[in-house]
Amino acid sequence: MIKVLGVDPGLAATGVGLVWGNGMRPAGFAYGAITTSRHWDMGRRLETLYDRLAKLLGDEAPGQMVVEDVFSLEKYPRSGITLGKVCGVILLAGQRAGVPVVEVPVREAKQVLTGNGAASKMQLERAVRHALGCPQPIRPYHAADALGLALIGMYRTGPPRLVAR
Numbered sequence: 619m620i621k622v623l624g625v626d627p628g629l630a631a632t633g634v635g636l637v638w639g640n641g642m643r644p645a646g647f648a649y650g651a652i653t654t655s656r657h658w659d660m661g662r663r664l665e666t667l668y669d670r671l672a673k674l675l676g677d678e679a680p681g682q683m684v685v686e687d688v689f690s691l692e693k694y695p696r697s698g699i700t701l702g703k704v705c706g707v708i709l710l711a712g713q714r715a716g717v718p719v720v721e722v723p724v725r726e727a728k729q730v731l732t733g734n735g736a737a738s739k740m741q742l743e744r745a746v747r748h749a750l751g752c753p754q755p756i757r758p759y760h761a762a763d764a765l766g767l768a769l770i771g772m773y774r775t776g777p778p779r780l781v782a783r
Contacts, residue, residue: 621681624771627685637750644769682771684770
C-alpha cells in the first residue's frame with residue numbers, strides 16, 4: 619500500500635489531501651487546509667505553513683508528495699511571486715522530511731482527473747469525489763485539488779511490484 623500527500627499551494631489556504639491504497643484503488647483518504655491570517659507578515663505565514671506541513675509529513679510519513687506546480691497569470695504577477703514563495707516552503711518541507719516530491723501543472727492534473735485540462739473547480743471536485751467514493755462535497759476546494767494531486771501520485775506509482783530473488 620502506498621500513501622501519497624497532495625498539496626495545493628496558497629498563502630491564505632494551502633489544501634492538503636492524503637490518499638492511500640494500491641495502484642488505481644484508493645483504500646482511504648483524509649483532507650484539510652493549512653490556513654494563515656492575512657494580518658500576519660509574510661515570514662510568519664510562511665513559517666506557519668512550513669511548521670504545519672512538516673508536522674503532517676512527520677506524522678503521516680507518506681511515500682510521495684505531489685504539489686501543484688507554480689503558475690503565474692500575466693495580469694497578476696505579484697500573485698505568482700507569492701505563490702513561488704509558498705511553493706519554495708512546501709518543497710523545503712518535503713526535502714527535509716525525506717519525502718520524494720513531484721510537481722504537476724494544474725492543467726495536466728485537470729486533464730488526468732476530468733479529461734478536460736480547462737475543467738472548473740466544481741468539475742474537478744466532482745471527479746475527485748467520484749474517484750474516492752465520497753458522497754459529500756469536499757470543501758474547501760483547495761482540499762479537493764490536493765486530493766486530486768494525491769490520486770495522480772497514487773495512479774502513477776501503480777500497484778506494488780514483487781521483486782524476484
